[in-house]
Amino acid sequence: MNAFRFLLIPFGLIYGLVTRIRNLLFDLSILGSELFSIPVISVGNLVAGGSGKTPMVEYIVRLLNNNASTATLSRGYKRKTKGYRLAGENESVETLGDEPLQYHQKFSELNVAVCESRRQGIHNLVKDIPSLRTVILDDAFQHRYVKPGLSILVTDYFKLFTQDKLLPYGRLRENISGRKRADIIVVTKTPRVFSPIVRKQIMEELKPFPGQEVCFSYINYLPFEPVYDNNCAVQGDNDSVYSIIILTGIGNPGPLQEYLRRKCTDLELVAFADHHSFSTKELQVLKDKFRYLPTKRKIIVTTEKDAKRLQNPEAEKILGKLPIYYAPITFEFYPADKEVFDKVVQTAIQEKKY
16 A cells, blocks of 8 residues: 555645644634633644654653642543543543543643633633643644743654655655744654754754744653553563563653663564554454463553553453563753743743733
8 A cells, every 4th residue: 555655645735724724824823723712732743643742741740849829721632521521530431542541640730621622622621620820732743723931842752743744645744834833842752862963964954943942852761660450460561571562642752662672572563553552353363463472471461551441341351360560751951951941831831922
């Protein structure tokens, strides 16, 4: 099928024209972008799929000290509910979506909401939370009906948006000229040892506009956590593991593969599309694949986001007795980049520059 992908190029040209016209209508104020009286931070990307938005949002939440006056607002992709919803008790992937549920369970004081309309969602949050001081929009770079005070654009080091093509031939949601709307471009998932020469090459490729900051970050993997509360015979945090099966439903499992390759002898990837809902049949196939591995020193590892879609009675019935873990991550900046990024975020909130 890939041999015929070039046939999609004309559709990409049409798609690009439509998005250019749409952006022009916003730029000319024919379509309106609403300003809000509280700081609004937008985190998004130019491509469809994972670029590191979720850990970027979590970094900002930590920077703001997980304050009860902060809220995240997401679309709630693939949830089964509709409209605006402010997270409460007994939430699930079905009610919130995987990423909002992760925020809700991870940060005790954070207000987490979902709404297809970001504009309506902010209005509802302001009404529901009188003490609200900051809203972080998750995956909202193309949602131009809201004018953010600070716009953060993330791009994957392994495939910069400059190296991609427009949908459906590639993964770009709009032309790369849209990057001009970003206040900060964050290059995610860089190697821990990062050459100044490579940094310079990326800067030359991204061609930031005057006043536009570019910051570089990397992923820091934390010790494995069990997906289910059980006593596994094989522990995932020591050197006794021989085989690892990776289960993912994310945009780019490459960095996780590279990390886990150093922790085992045999590595097998079971990958699905981003935000994939695992079926009973797929989980049973995974269970059988695990059982047939010719060693007792074996575990299954998934991502923190995927773990949320596995923490339900149906999945636990199939996988609950297996040694299955998720790999938590944190988002880290290099020291000089951290100083720049933190200052820009804090200034945008304190001064309400818009």
